[in-house]
Amino acid sequence: MSGAGIRKIRCVGAVVRDAAGRLLVVRRGREPGAGLWSVPGGKVEPGESDPVALARELREETGLVVAVGDHVGSVERPAPDGVFEIHDYRCVVTGGDLSPGDDADAASWVDLATFTTLNDRxxxxxxxxxxxxEWGELPR
Structure with a gap:
């Protein structure tokens, strides 16, 4: 998917779990992926580091304040004008109240059974x- 002449758009995603091991997911309210569930995240703005971008995206999309931890993996996905290069990090909630915002129209903590059902559907x-x-980061 990558190669010479293809515009790469750096993005970040958050792998956030609660005390029960459930995963934080958001339902996207806009394209790309409108109506689909994903981990919260988005584009890294010029001058931002990955941790700064991820903390900003989490506040905007979920109302939560997080501490950004270890990098867990990266993927590339097609973008309308290039390729999204997405870097996912473990995060821990340090404050805030869960409330969807920005381009997320819903936010929820899901266990493995619910996450599997979303995948199957x-x-x-x-x-x-x-x-x-693959990264060993599924919810419990």
């Missing part, structure tokens, strides 16, 4: 389940 963004499984 094609309600997750493409490749999310497989990537999290």
């Amino acid at each position: 094609n309600a997750l963004v493409e490749g999310l389940f497989a990537a999290l499984r």
Whole structure:
């Protein structure tokens, strides 16, 4: 998917779990992926580091304040004008109240059974389940 002349758009995603091991997911309110569930995240703006961008995206999309931790993996996905290069990080909630905002029209904590059901119903963004499984980051 990558190669010479293809515009790469750096993005970040958050793998956030609660005390029960459930995963934080948001339902996208806009394209790309409108109506599909994903981990929160988005584009890295010029001058931002990945942790700064991820903390900003989490506040905007979920109302939560997070501490950004270890990088867990990266994927590339097609974008209308290039390729989204997405870098996912573990995050821990340090404050705020869960409330969807910005381009997320819903936010929820999901366990493995619910996450699997979303995957089986094609309600997750493409490749999310497989990537999290490969990285050992599925919810409990």
